[in-house]
Amino acid sequence: MNTGAAGIWAVVPVKEVALAKQRLASSLPPSLRQALVRAMMRDVLAALQAARGLAGTVVVTADAEAGLLAREHGARLIFERSVRGLNLAVAEAATRLRVDGAAGMLVLPADIPSVTPLEISDLVARHTRTPGVSLVPAHDGQGTNALLVSPPDLMTFSYGPMSCSLHAGSAQALGIAPVVHDPARFPGLALDVDLPRDIERLERLASTTRTRRLLEAEGLLGARARDPAIRHQ
Ligand SMILES: Nc1nc2c(ncn2[C@@H]2O[C@H](COP(=O)(O)OP(=O)(O)OP(=O)(O)O)[C@@H](O)[C@H]2O)c(=O)[nH]1
């Protein structure tokens, strides 16, 4: 990958589609879970394409199909030869972007289908300091749904349990006061779909995403989900 441009690049790490979203396995059959993973990834990439203030998007994945979806949405690709986990995948993207001269990196997960272009543009516009770290916690306050860091390889990554406070602590250890945004100001971005109840939460957001259309067609959201009489027809 040669990004060949300064500015802030979005990075979307994507796990193998067949292995993703195991916490939904008890409520969704594998084919629907995989369709959901693809739809969510497309929604995130479409929002990034429409957002202002980014130099481009990079997808980091070991999954060939995810690589094709990335290219369809005009994203660059870092194709991982082996699966090494989320933190090493993001660290590799950070190093590559720094070598290519990128000013910063915005890491977004592929499971936030309701993220809007406006939320992304707003977050990037509010990131005014380098070196600097801006964070948007997940709606549960624990995960990291957006990590904007400049320069890209400033810090180590701590995705996993309680990652948002760990990322804030890493910035502080470098003498940087992180900007931790209120997730309530970024409702689409803050809603990562990890658990069955997160699917219901999607209903409360006014969005017309591929993900929503898929879940409505499957009777998991919308009128068919609310009315068992219709659902079982
Ligand atoms: N490149 C890469 N991306 C990853 C890896 N693990 C997770 N991701 C991505 O990181 C983001 C957040 O991941 P999680 O919320 O943990 O998603 P998940 O691992 O599919 O979910 P569970 O299987 O339920 O834990 C998603 O965009 C995943 O696709 C990895 O090992 N490599």
Ligand SMILES: O=C(O)[C@H](O)COP(=O)(O)O
């Ligand atoms: O740190 C994170 O945000 C995780 O990697 C993903 O967290 P989750 O389990 O809340 O999705």
